[in-house]
Amino acid sequence: MLRxxxxxxxxxxxxxxxxxxxxxxxYNGQESVAVGTASLMNGHDEIITAYRDHGHALAVGMGMxxxxxxxxxxxxxxxxxxxxSMHFFAxxxxxxxxxxxxxxxxxxxxxxAFAIKYKQINGCAVAFLGDGAVNQGVFSECLNMAALWDLxxxxxxxxxxxxxxxxxxxSSAVNGSLAKRAExxxxxxxxxxxxxxxxxxxxxxxxxxxxRKESKPMVLEVSTYRYYGHSVADAxxxxxxxxxxxxxxxxxxxxxxxxxxxxxxxxxxxQAQIEKIDDEAKAEAAAAAEFGIASPWPSEESIFExxxxxxxxxxxxxxxxxxxxxx
Amino acid sequence: xxxxxYRQALNDAFAEELTRDENVFLMGEEVAQYNGAYKVTExxxxxxxCKRVIDTPIxxxxxxxxxxxxxxxGLRPVVELxxxxxxxxxxxxxxxxxxxxxYMSGGLINVPMVIRGPANGGTNVGATHSHTPENFLANTxxxxxxxxxxxxxxxxxxxxxxxxxxTVCFMENTLLYGDLGEVPDGxxxxxxxxxxxxxxxxxxxxxxxxxxxxxCLAAAEILATEHGIEAEVVDLRSIRPLDEETILNxxxxxxxxxxxxxxxxxxxxSAQIAALLAEHAFDDLDAPVLRVTALDAPAIYxxxxxxxxxxxxxxxxxxxxxxx
Ligand SMILES: Cc1ncc(C[n+]2csc(CCOP(=O)(O)OP(=O)(O)O)c2C)c(N)n1
Numbered sequence: 001m002l003r004x005x006x007x008x009x010x011x012x013x014x015x016x017x018x019x020x021x022x023x024x025x026x027y028n029g030q031e032s033v034a035v036g037t038a039s040l041m042n043g044h045d046e047i048i049t050a051y052r053d054h055g056h057a058l059a060v061g062m063g064m065x066x067x068x069x070x071x072x073x074x075x076x077x078x079x080x081x082x083x084x085s086m087h088f089f090a091x092x093x094x095x096x097x098x099x100x101x102x103x104x105x106x107x108x109x110x111x112x113a114f115a116i117k118y119k120q121i122n123g124c125a126v127a128f129l130g131d132g133a134v135n136q137g138v139f140s141e142c143l144n145m146a147a148l149w150d151l152x153x154x155x156x157x158x159x160x161x162x163x164x165x166x167x168x169x170x171s172s173a174v175n176g177s178l179a180k181r182a183e184x185x186x187x188x189x190x191x192x193x194x195x196x197x198x199x200x201x202x203x204x205x206x207x208x209x210x211x212r213k214e215s216k217p218m219v220l221e222v223s224t225y226r227y228y229g230h231s232v233a234d235a236x237x238x239x240x241x242x243x244x245x246x247x248x249x250x251x252x253x254x255x256x257x258x259x260x261x262x263x264x265x266x267x268x269x270x271q272a273q274i275e276k277i278d279d280e281a282k283a284e285a286a287a288a289a290e291f292g293i294a295s296p297w298p299s300e301e302s303i304f305e306x307x308x309x310x311x312x313x314x315x316x317x318x319x320x321x322x323x324x325x326x327x
Numbered sequence: 328x329x330x331x332x333y334r335q336a337l338n339d340a341f342a343e344e345l346t347r348d349e350n351v352f353l354m355g356e357e358v359a360q361y362n363g364a365y366k367v368t369e370x371x372x373x374x375x376x377c378k379r380v381i382d383t384p385i386x387x388x389x390x391x392x393x394x395x396x397x398x399x400x401g402l403r404p405v406v407e408l409x410x411x412x413x414x415x416x417x418x419x420x421x422x423x424x425x426x427x428x429x430y431m432s433g434g435l436i437n438v439p440m441v442i443r444g445p446a447n448g449g450t451n452v453g454a455t456h457s458h459t460p461e462n463f464l465a466n467t468x469x470x471x472x473x474x475x476x477x478x479x480x481x482x483x484x485x486x487x488x489x490x491x492x493x494t495v496c497f498m499e500n501t502l503l504y505g506d507l508g509e510v511p512d513g514x515x516x517x518x519x520x521x522x523x524x525x526x527x528x529x530x531x532x533x534x535x536x537x538x539x540x541x542x543c544l545a546a547a548e549i550l551a552t553e554h555g556i557e558a559e560v561v562d563l564r565s566i567r568p569l570d571e572e573t574i575l576n577x578x579x580x581x582x583x584x585x586x587x588x589x590x591x592x593x594x595x596x597s598a599q600i601a602a603l604l605a606e607h608a609f610d611d612l613d614a615p616v617l618r619v620t621a622l623d624a625p626a627i628y629x630x631x632x633x634x635x636x637x638x639x640x641x642x643x644x645x646x647x648x649x650x651x
Contacts (some may be wrong), residue, residue, distance in 0.1 A: 046400070080433030089432040096399060097432065103425050107389045108424060111396015118352070118378070118402060138419075148384065200404035306434035307468045309492035 001031040001256045004055045006281040007064055010289045011054070015232050019293070020071050022084045024232040027055035030224045031254035033158050034059040036200040037126055040208055041094065044123030046112040048096040048105050048315055051086035051128060052158075052226075060095040062088065064288035066112075074295035081298040085249065102163075103129060103136030106155070110142050113153035117215055124152040124211035132163020134178050143185040147219035154207045157221040158194070164230040165240040170203060179221035187217050194224035195253045198262070225249040328509035336478035336510045337367050337499070340485035343514045345375050348403060351489060354381045354390060355407025355444070356599065364409050365445065365504055385506050387417035391442065395424045395494075398440040403489060411446030411498060412458040425494040426469040430641060442486045443497035446474075447538065448626045449637050450501055457626030461536075462595050464496045465567040471519055472566040476540035478508035480564055483517030491519060500538045520568030524577065528559035531583040531647055534574060534600060536563040539587045539638060546587075546643035556647065566596055574600060575608055581595045582613040585646050592620040614650040619643050 004142050008028055014020045027034070030052070037047060038059035049056045057067055062078060070077030071085055076089050086100040091144060095110060099105035109127025133139060134157060146153050149170075156180055161168050179189035192203035200222060207218045227250060229237025263269045305312055331339070342353045356402055357364050359372035359382040372380040383390040387408065394404035408414050414421060425438045448457035450507040465472045475481040482498070488495035525540060526547050533543035547558035561577050563570065578584050584604055588597035599619045604616050619638040627633050 032355060048396075077433070078433065079431055082433050083431040087431040089428075089435050091399070091432075091435055096396070096436070097428070099424075101419055104392070104423055105418050107392020107420060108396035111393040112400055113396075114393055115397045115400035115402050118397070119400075138392065139390040141384070141386035142392075145386060145389050145393065154372070158329060209581065266478075273517070306430050306432075308471070309429070309437050313492075 001035050001259065002278050002281040003064070003284065004031045004034070004058050004131070006278070006285040007058060007067070007288065008054055010285040012069065014072070014289060021073060022148065024071070024085050025052040025230065026226065026228045026232065027052050029249060030158055030160060030194065030225045030226055031055050032200055032259070033128070033156065033194050033222055033224055034196050036197055036204055037156065039199065040205050040214070042114070042123060044121045045126060045208065046094045046096060046123065047126045047128070048109045048112060049098065049128035050102065050105055050133065051098070051100045053086065053098040054089050055089065056128065057088040057098070060090060060093040062090050062093065064284055065291045068288035068292040068310065069295045072295065073297070074292055075298035075302065076268060076291070080302060080306070092313045103133040103139050104235065105129070106133070106139045106142045109153055109155070110146055110151060110299070113151040114149070115148065116152055124154060126154045126156060126208065128156045128158055130163060131157060131161065131168050131178055132166070134181065135171060140181070140290040143182055143187050143214070143217070143219070145186045147187045147274055150215045151217055152211040152215045153217045154204070154211050155217070155219045156204070157219065158224055159221050160224050161165040162230070162240065164234070164237050167240065177221060179219045182219040182233050187219055189219040189221070191221040191223070194222040195255050195258055197255060197259045216283040225253060233322060328511050331478055331510050332504065333364065333478040333481050333506045333508065334367050334504040336482040336508070337485055338369060339510070340372070340482045340489070340490045341368065341371055342374070345371065345379055346490045348516070350401060351403045351405065352381060353405045353407065354383055356383055356385055356392065356409050358382060358407050362524045363407070366380065366502060367504065368407070385499060387413050388420055391417035391420035392424060394440050395420055395428070395438055396475070398435050398438045398494070399428070403439050405441045405489060408442065408444035410456055411444050411460055412456050414442070414460060421464070421470070421496070422467050426467040427449070429493070430469055437492050438494045439492045441497050442494065444499060445501040446498040447500040447502055448621065449633065451628065451630055451633055453628040454625035459498070459590050461496070461498055461566050462590055465596065468610050469493070470577065471568065472498065473519060473564065474498045474537040474566060474577070476503070476537055476562050478506060478510050479573070480517060480523070480562070482510055482519060483515050484538050484564065486514055487516040487519055490516065498537065499520065503538055517564070519565045520570055521572035522564055522573040523562045524559060524573065525562045526560040526582065528557035530556045530558060530581055531585060531650065532559045532561055532577040532581045533587055533647075534561045534577070535587040535642065536596065537564060537589060539589050542638055542640050542643060543587050545640035546647070549640060549644050550647055554648065555650070558647065565645065567598070571603055571607075578604060578608045579611045582611055583650055584612070584616045585643065585650065586616065586618045587643055588618065588620045589637055590621060591623050592618060593623055594619060595620060617646050617650055619646045
């Protein structure tokens with residue numbers, strides 16, 4: 001969790017200096033959700049998320065260098081500078097991105113679950129979405145199909161209370177729980193806090209295990225909070241939430257502080273060890289930023305690479321498709 | 328070679344591929360137990376079972392996206408749209424996901440999927456059911472677009488599309504499903520991106536895809552017998568990749584081009600080819616490039632007017648004559 005937070009703080013610094021482009025949707029405050037999930041993956045589970053994806057990426061083991069370089073748009077980035085902040089991917093780590101269209105990833109998650117079942121793998125898919133994404137029609141379609149076909153998927157709603165500047169109260173007709181909508185599709189659901197890592201892991205773990213064992217979908221709504229605006233470029237970041245509200249979450253609900261206190265109480269770690277971990281995370285993030293800055297831009301030729309498999313694998317080109325571009 | 332229908336040729340292609348590769352599965356509304364709204368998948372559910380041939384709810388966005396997710400994991404989905412007109416409900420999944428993921432992941436992820444179904448007007452079903460969105464799809468780098476005109480091409484192109492490692496938008500035509508043609512038994516592929524000269528000629532190139540190819544062949548027959556004009560008919564077969572070489576070679580030979588397209592003229596496929604010829608064939612041309620396209624209005628329901636809306640052989644003949 002500390003690594004994610006320090007990574008994003010470095011990113012924020014360079015974003016504010018204007019040398020990093022695009023959108024930067026920070027995950028600050030929500031780190032426990034990605035870390036909790038990654039810690040429960042069994043090697044056959046697959047995960048996918050939306051555009052607030054730095055945390056999930058680092059949690060599954062992507063390197064800070066490749067992620068930071070991607071933010072700078074460099075050729076050494078995880079997507080060779082073609083994806084940016086919203087589009088990190090690591091299929092080798094069972095991590096399928098990073099998606100910029102709200103709820104567009106929810107049927108892809110269904111496809112991951114479908115493939116798991118088709119191949120008779122002992123795993124499940126976990127697809128993350130926001131409280132705003134729940135209102136997209138495609139998510140409801142997914143719940144119907146997941147239930148109809150008994151697909152092993154856990155939809156995790158990271159409910160941070162806001163979709164951009166619109167509060168939950170102003171976007172959702174159903175008061176109380178969003179996960180409750182699953183009832184309409186006979187899909188099991190639960191809610192839990194995302195601030196306490198143990199509580200979160202217990203709930204996530206049960207949902208994932210049920211998905212694997214019984215091949216059943218589930219919706220788990222996790223309450224969480226983000227400290228920064230919707231994105232760093234969010235012009236109204238300070239207008240739609242009271243400063244006291246943000247302060248309260250930072251002081252009383254921060255998942256990192258909470259877990260640190262828990263570990264100290266258990267005497268699992270010492271204060272000195274925590275500081276050391278934090279120092280290492282800071283140093284790693286700073287080095288990653290340097291790596292990103294020092295890395296070269298992608299080559300001009302790379303504009304036309306990675307569009308079609310056949311174009312990139314010349315041996316097959318003779319068989320499938322000859323003229324892709326006029327020049 | 329056995330004489331079979333366009334529909335049967337596609338059905339044979341699915342059977343071949345379902346047998347050859349267990350990662351291939353068919354999915355869509357009514358493709359399984361109902362045997363396909365147009366009977367293209369007839370008998371396959373019975374033969375291959377419900378794991379491989381799957382009926383979906385009416386949820387285009389969800390099942391197209393499911394196909395993309397499954398393809399990312401190495402399966403080879405063949406997803407049917409009852410009409411390509413319904414693709415718009417799932418365009419996010421086709422364009423943003425199937426079309427862009429390979430690029431946005433820097434080549435880490437392939438989406439080997441076929442999205443297929445009929446895309447045509449001329450069946451008197453009004454504007455919402457008559458769209459031919461090949462121009463929209465071809466406008467998305469990352470997608471391939473295939474439009475077969477004959478049963479032979481349908482089978483070979485379908486097998487190639489299923490084996491292709493990118494997403495192929497395969498556009499059929501309900502008016503062609505019953506057409507007969509010679510099709511060999513067993514597997515064969517036709518590479519995507521290779522056009523076919525369906526009739527040789529020296530006087531004018533008629534360039535088309537899908538059912539308009541047959542319109543061109545009929546027009547060529549009239550031109551030859553009634554006017555002594557020998558038209559060459561170039562069947563594009565795939566819109567993207569586009570076989571620019573064959574188009575340019577034909578026009579270099581005939582010095583005249585008439586583009587025939589059941590798509591709308593504005594930003595349509597014919598507009599793309601006209602631009603290609605303007606850029607690369609200007610010196611070869613003895614006459615302006617002419618187009619015969621669908622009229623630029625939503626498909627009208629009323630039968631006689633709908634007939635006017637799509638190009639027919641007489642319209643092609645008239646256009647060719649006007650260029651001499
Ligand atoms: C289809 C679509 N509509 C709108 C947007 C613009 N947009 C991006 S994020 C967002 C808010 C989504 O909120 P939520 O799902 O709650 O996720 P959170 O940002 O809270 O993590 C909006 C409106 C988009 N990217 N895609």
